[in-house]
Amino acid sequence: MQQGYSPQQGNVTVVVPPEFGEKPVQVTCGNCRQTVITTTTAENGACAYIACIIVLIFCCPCFFIPLCIDSCKDIQHTCPGCGARLGTYKRV
Ligand SMILES: [Zn+2]
Numbered sequence: 001m002q003q004g005y006s007p008q009q010g011n012v013t014v015v016v017p018p019e020f021g022e023k024p025v026q027v028t029c030g031n032c033r034q035t036v037i038t039t040t041t042a043e044n045g046a047c048a049y050i051a052c053i054i055v056l057i058f059c060c061p062c063f064f065i066p067l068c069i070d071s072c073k074d075i076q077h078t079c080p081g082c083g084a085r086l087g088t089y090k091r092v
Contacts, residue, residue, distance in 0.1 A: 020077050020087040027077075031084035038077035038086055045074030047091040 019025065024038045051072050075089035 020075070020089040022075050022089060025077065027086055029079040029081060029084060029086060031079060032082040034079070034081050036079050036081055039080045041076045041078065042073035043076050043088075044072075045088075045090055045092065047074070048072040050092065 020038075022040070024040050026035060026037050028035050072091070074091060076085065077087045077089070078085055
C-alpha cells in the first residue's frame, strides 16, 4: 500500500481582510471594484472623546485639546476613486 500524498489545495484564494491602520493600505474597493490605495483622514472617535472627558475633569480649559490631536483620532479609510468608506482604524 502506497501512502497517498495529502491532497493539494488547488487554486484556493484566501481572501484576507485588509488590516486598516494609520497608513493608507491597498484594498479592492467593494463599491467600484478597483484595487486602490485608500485615502486616510483622521476623525474624532471614541478615543478623542474619552481623552476629552479625562482632560475636562482634571484641566477644564484644555478639554478640547484631544479633539485637535491626530494621534487621538480614528483613521477613516476611503476609496480615492469613488469616495466609498472602506474601513476605519479605531484606537479604542
Ligand atoms: Zn471605490
